[in-house]
Amino acid sequence: MSIIYYLSIFFALYIFQLIYFKVADTFNIIDKPNQRSSHTKVTLRGGGVVFYAGALAFYISSGFEYSFFMLGLTLIAAVSFADDIRPLSSKLRLPVHFAAMALLFYEWGLFEQPWYFALLAFILSVGIVNAYNFMDGINGITGAYSVAVLLSLLYVNISVQPFVANEFIYLMLMAVMVFNFFNFRTKARCFAGDVGSVSIAFLIVFLLGKLILSTGNFTYILFLGVYGVDAVLTIVHRILLKENILEAHRKHVYQLMANELRMPHLWVSVIYALTQLFISYWVVNLPILAAALVLFLGVSYILFKRKYFHLHLSN
DSSP: OOHHHHHHHHHHHHHHHHHHHHHHHHTTOEEOOOTTOSOOSOEEOOTTHHHHHHHHHHHHHTTSOSHHHHHHHHHHHHHHHHHHHSOOOHHHHHHHHHHHHHHHHHHHTGGGSOHHHHHHHHHHHHHHHHHHHHTOOSTTHHHHHHHHHHHHHHHHHHHTOOOSOHHHHHHHHHHHHHHHHHHSSSSOSBOOHHHHHHHHHHHHHHHHHHHHHHHOOGGGGGGGHHHHHHHHHHHHHHHHTTOOTTSOOOOSHHHIIIIISOOOHHHHHHHHHHHHHHHHHHHHHOHHHHHHHHHHHHHHHHHHHHHHHHHHHHO
């Protein structure tokens, strides 16, 4: 593809984002601060719909490649966007999520494998999508971290083993960068919303799954090591505290850093992204070291919580 093609797509995604802002402002699609929030002002919600637009641009330009995946993404993005506008019952959301995952697995060819492959993939995929959604709590973190993961996937696709068209990852990087232009700010103009965090998570799960299935190398799951450590250990911590893990909270490490330690949101987001890039480098070059780094990150999480969690309790 030519540079003119990519510039045209980038410009189209930028215009799409501006049009969405008009729509969100007209229909009052906003994010009001709640118990989980690390912001204090009402902000437009759902800016992450541009991620879906980026995937749609690839789908059309590629001659409608990955149709089952795209249908799954459409379902999960639509129900997430509806949930951004007005909270939906889990009785409506869950069947749609199940259907989207089934379409994703069909695209992977997973139903041709032993049944336990689909079971393991379902547990991991649902976990990743929910972790991505839970971690979307401060300015810049979803965009910065997604850039880190997409760059890692692109590096493998170019230098190690191709598993998807480079164009797909390029367009997703452009969509994330358009979002970052409006979100990676001290005063964000928009938040990703569920439609953004869930859609980009679903997209990354698709790409990561294709990579793992094409290489047979499961260590690539560590491309999500930083989010994995924070999300999983925070759930364990909340279980130990006998809390309802489905309720809103502010106990993630990134939330303690931004809220209790008063670190700038963008600094925290960059720390998460750069840490993931560092781990991803070793995933590709020395997987055993990458695993050791993730283990070290887990120990660091525990020590950090032991030292600073009292600040959260005192607020």
